[in-house]
Amino acid sequence: MTDPVSPVLDLAAGLSPRIQGIRTSQIGLVADRGRDDPDVVKLWIGEGDLPTPDFIVEAAHRAMRAGHTRYVTSLGLPRLREALSAYHARHWGVDVPAERFAVTVGGMNAIMQAAQALLEPGDEIVMPSPGWPNLAEAVRVTGGVPVTVPYRVGPDGRFSLPLEDIAAAITPRTRVVMVNSPSNPTGWIMPRAEMIALRDLARARGLWLLADEVYAHFNYGDGLTPSFLQICTEDDRLIVANTFSKNWAMTGWRAGWLIFPRGLGPVFAKLGQYNTTSIPTFVQHAAVAALDEGDGFIRETVARCAESRAILVDGLTRLPGVTAAAPDGAFYLMARLSEGERSLDLAFRLLSEAKVGVAPGTAFGPEGEGFVRMCFAISPALAREAVSRLSAVLGGR
Missing domain, CATH: 3.40.640.10 (Type I PLP-dependent aspartate aminotransferase-like (Major domain))
Known part of the structure; x- marks a missing residue:
């Protein structure tokens, strides 16, 4: 006997083709695996770790x-x-x-x-x-x-x-x-x-x-x-x-x-x-x-980001095979961490092995393959912890 088609699938098929074509965020795919884990250093979302003033x-x-x-x-x-x-x-x-x-x-x-x-x-x-x-x-x-x-x-x-x-x-x-x-x-x-x-x-x-x-x-x-x-x-x-x-x-x-x-x-x-x-x-x-x-809060936030940016760039570029230039603006580091490993696979692996959540580069388009994005709108202490964890996983290859 053939299973009946799911009513949900029938309804989805009737939606606007434009809406059916909306793509799933790869950032969300990674974050959904670890967003509730308090031990994960979360660098995947474009959001700082400071509370609203x-x-x-x-x-x-x-x-x-x-x-x-x-x-x-x-x-x-x-x-x-x-x-x-x-x-x-x-x-x-x-x-x-x-x-x-x-x-x-x-x-x-x-x-x-x-x-x-x-x-x-x-x-x-x-x-x-x-x-x-x-x-x-x-x-x-x-x-x-x-x-x-x-x-x-x-x-x-x-x-x-x-x-x-x-x-x-x-x-x-x-x-x-x-x-x-x-x-x-x-x-x-x-x-x-x-x-x-x-x-x-x-x-x-x-x-x-x-x-x-x-x-x-x-x-x-x-x-x-x-x-x-x-x-x-x-x-x-x-x-x-x-x-x-x-x-x-x-x-x-x-x-x-x-x-x-x-x-x-x-x-x-x-x-x-x-x-x-x-x-x-x-x-x-x-x-x-x-x-x-x-205005004062903005100045303090930018200075904090600059310090964490320096920590991430300095720490990661010491690792073998890592390429990461200090970005001129925003608060993201787009780093090439691995050759031959898909960005999405690497993001899942870093979440599992290093307990560091990053966004796969392909979340931002196919041109991002080979890269991961890390948000450095975080405390310098957390940036150092992220570098330490990533070094433990990536440093020996």
């Missing part, structure tokens, strides 16, 4: 007690949008009026709204690879086609992305070029001169630029990472996505923002309304506190 938590508590628990405008509280405007003026010296900001449910929702606004089915979006997998999947959900441009990798493990490689990937179907600088997972930072050249190329071709500037403060060179806001006008086809998650240890708060060209407020008000209505009102009050009072 007390002044942000207290601002949320005050807002809740004051009754700020009701609906607000989908673009966000006016006070928060003014605080975002002041934050960008303070750090990047740009004058972006409050009416060009939309508050979103984290950076992911900012990317999703941008994709919804810009892409029709079949439209292409050019993006670097390896790249954060959520970017490409947001494009696929909206019917767009991600066209990846591989980073070049030097003998020392440093990543680069020449502008000519981006330009070569543009076709008549290209609608958007996406840049994530500093990059997750490579730590690459786009030089300002190349940003200007890309802006000029986008203007000449009538293309949109989608800039993911989430890690802008995490720059281990001189000063802040340049922003496209510094070189573009309010009429350029530019959308900038950002989040409160990384700067202020607010990953679980789900608060982010996007910046759009002049005059598109009504468009993003509707997208916000029909995606989520708005983020919780008391979270928006906490976000104001983060912006207004949190």
Whole structure:
């Protein structure tokens, strides 16, 4: 007798092909095996180990007690949008009026709204690879086609992305070029001169630029990472996505923002309304506190990351066969740890043998094969423990 087909499978077969095609995160595959093990040093997720600062938590508590628990405008509280405007003026010296900001449910929702606004089915979006997998999947959900441009990798493990490689990937179907600088997972930072050249190329071709500037403060060179806001006008086809998650240890708060060209407020008000209505009102009050009072916390976090970065790079590059260049930005180390072993297999092996959780490089695209990604937004002590455990497993080969 033939077993009846599972009703669940029948229902899945009836879903949109776009949704059926959403890929399973390899980071999740590894994390699911060890997320509940307290002995694992967890470096797989893009999340620091610091708690949200007390002044942000207290601002949320005050807002809740004051009754700020009701609906607000989908673009966000006016006070928060003014605080975002002041934050960008303070750090990047740009004058972006409050009416060009939309508050979103984290950076992911900012990317999703941008994709919804810009892409029709079949439209292409050019993006670097390896790249954060959520970017490409947001494009696929909206019917767009991600066209990846591989980073070049030097003998020392440093990543680069020449502008000519981006330009070569543009076709008549290209609608958007996406840049994530500093990059997750490579730590690459786009030089300002190349940003200007890309802006000029986008203007000449009538293309949109989608800039993911989430890690802008995490720059281990001189000063802040340049922003496209510094070189573009309010009429350029530019959308900038950002989040409160990384700067202020607010990953679980789900608060982010996007910046759009002049005059598109009504468009993003509707997208916000029909995606989520708005983020919780008391979270928006906490976000104001983060912006207004949190610059010192950012500086301390970046300095802590720089120390842990140095520990990981110095310790791992002493091991045989390991190639890992200190990333210029973000808080990830993309390291080649093994030749001939699949990245996913290596991640599972390190979890089992070293009790260190890493993200397989192929989670970020096929160009990541042979690499693993480690988040170093952790304490220096934990970074040393990770190096010790990895050395015990990889040092004798």
